[in-house]
Amino acid sequence: MPVKPSVQPHLHLLAKAPLPGQAKTRLIPCLGPEGAAQAHATMVRHCVATACQALGSQHVTLWTSLEHQHPLFMELQTHYGIALAAQQQGDVGMRVRHALNSTQGASMVMGTDCPSITVAMLRRCSSALENVPVVILPAEDGGYGLIGTHNDCPSLFEDIPWGTEQVLKVTRQRLAALGLDAAFPDTMWDIDRPEDWQRWQQALKHANSM
Structure with a gap:
């Protein structure tokens, strides 16, 4: 039977602190340690902005790792009024499941290396959860960039x-x-490799020229 939540889903974002040598390491060959960290920070800012625009900052929590009080996280909390929380220890599955279960009702988890996820895509996922128990945004590489559940x-x-x-x-x-x-x-793609970063830069240039 369709599931009808009474409130909008909560969106949980997972993010590492942008520490050189520890964030987006596969971008280091083309951007260097500092550049890769800065690229990661850019993606986190973009994803938080998208999430808040799509669902409202009161429905967004940013789950942090590596350095929970990093200036980037403080900046985003101050600017948007989002909640911050420390990620659970463990593998990806443990961290995602912990975040999903931390709020009542329907909730969704998304990575912050997925700037291809748009406001419209997030709203479609939110609407889809009104009728099904699980929503997923598949990734081109065989993974997924977002999952949402009720239970x-x-x-x-x-x-x-x-x-x-x-x-x-x-x-x-x-x-x-x-x-x-x-x-x-919908289908999305994340940024892991130098060619993914270049793809996003081209997409931004195209969007800004329209």
Whole structure:
């Protein structure tokens, strides 16, 4: 049966502090340690702005790691009025599940290396959760950039081959095993490699020239 939440979903963003040598390390060959950290900070700012525009800052929490009091996080909290929280220890699945379960009702988790996720995409995901128990934004590389749920679903996050092209395939298998319907409103791509960063820079130039 369709699930009808009474309130808008809460969106949880996961972000590392932009520390040189520890953030977006696969961009270091083209940007250097400082440049890769700055690129990461740019993506975090972009994703937080998108989230707040789509759902309202009162529905956004930024989950931090590496350095919880980093100036970037303080800046974003001051500017947007978002909540900050320290990420759970453990693998990706443990951190995502902990964030999803930290608020009442429907909630969604998104990475901050996904600037291809737009305001419209987030709103479509929010609307989709009114009718299905799970929403996912698949990534071009076989993973996903966002997942939303109403209830705790441990098997969606345990023993998943995180960081591989099998993530979405295995997640779909788990959904089928649980008998859960899911919506996949759009496809996104994240920024891991130098060519991904260049792709986003080109997309920004195109958007600014229109």
